[in-house]
Amino acid sequence: MTTDRSDEITAAGEAARKVLEEKHLAREITLNASRRAIRAVQRREFYPARELIAEAAAFLAEADAALTGHPDVRYAGSLHDAKKEFAEANLTLAFVSGQALPRPEELRVEMPAYLNGLAEAASELRRQVLDCLRREDLAEAEGLFAVMDEVYGVLVTVDYPEALTDGLRRATDALRAVLERTRGDVTNALVMARMQDAIQSQQPRPDE
Numbered sequence: 001m002t003t004d005r006s007d008e009i010t011a012a013g014e015a016a017r018k019v020l021e022e023k024h025l026a027r028e029i030t031l032n033a034s035r036r037a038i039r040a041v042q043r044r045e046f047y048p049a050r051e052l053i054a055e056a057a058a059f060l061a062e063a064d065a066a067l068t069g070h071p072d073v074r075y076a077g078s079l080h081d082a083k084k085e086f087a088e089a090n091l092t093l094a095f096v097s098g099q100a101l102p103r104p105e106e107l108r109v110e111m112p113a114y115l116n117g118l119a120e121a122a123s124e125l126r127r128q129v130l131d132c133l134r135r136e137d138l139a140e141a142e143g144l145f146a147v148m149d150e151v152y153g154v155l156v157t158v159d160y161p162e163a164l165t166d167g168l169r170r171a172t173d174a175l176r177a178v179l180e181r182t183r184g185d186v187t188n189a190l191v192m193a194r195m196q197d198a199i200q201s202q203q204p205r206p207d208e
Contacts, residue, residue, distance in 0.1 A: 029059045030082030037089035042127060046097050053093065056086050060108070080166055083109040087117025092124050095147055112166035115158060119171035122151035123178045130182075133189045145186050148179050 033056035040049035063079060087109050094101045104114040125144050132141035155172045162169060 030056070030063045030079065031085065033059045034082055034085035034089055038085060038092065038124070041089060041092045041096060042124065044096065046093065049089070049093050053086075053089055056089065057108075060086055080110075080113055083107075083113035084116045084120065087114045088120040088124070091118055091121035095121060095125060095144070096128055112164070112168065115155065115168050116166060116171050118151060119155055119168065119175045122148045123175050126178050126182045130185065133185060136193075138189060138193060141186055141189065145182055148175070148182060152176060152179050 033052065037049055037052035037056050040052050060083065063082070087104075087107055090102050090107055093099070104111055107114065109117070125148050129141045129144045129148075132138070132144065152172065152175050155168065155175065158165065158168060158172075
């Protein structure tokens with residue numbers, strides 16, 4: 001005689017949905033707040049960005065608490081990605097606004113998330129460099145490009161297995177490509193500016 005297991009199977013399905021829903025909620029609240037903060041920084045809306053970062057920090061603390069009983073998610077890619085974006089938002093804000101860089105322990109993120117966020121933040125600076133070039137602020141563009149270059153110079157020295165750095169090598173390679181494109185843009189802008197200065201200096205003045 002076959003045992004009726006419908007109740008057991010239904011209970012197993014309900015338990016699985018409950019656990020997965022908790023994991024999904026933790027992932028969504030952390031990613032959403034961090035991405036909104038990054039968009040605000042990209043628009044140079046520093047005060048709203050700081051408010052959103054504070055909101056994201058609260059969500060991360062909430063997510064960590066919610067995942068206390070689920071280490072498989074707490075230390076898996078979903079929360080790592082959220083913490084990486086949170087670090088990216090904080091670091092991009094620091095680079096663009098000129099404030100001191102926060103350290104990993106201040107942000108309460110693990111070192112791999114911090115380093116990957118650093119690589120992403122440096123890549124985000126390309127957009128800021130191009131904005132500076134469009135408004136002919138060459139000094140600011142050069143300064144931001146120098147920051148990108150310095151970040152890359154540090155990250156290439158972090159040569160450890162991917163299992164320890166969670167994809168840092170790929171993020172560093174992506175930054176290198178962005179850096180080289182930006183180098184070309186800044187160099188061309190500087191050459192054009194010097195040519196214009198040379199042409200203007202050779203033109204006779206109206207009273208001559």
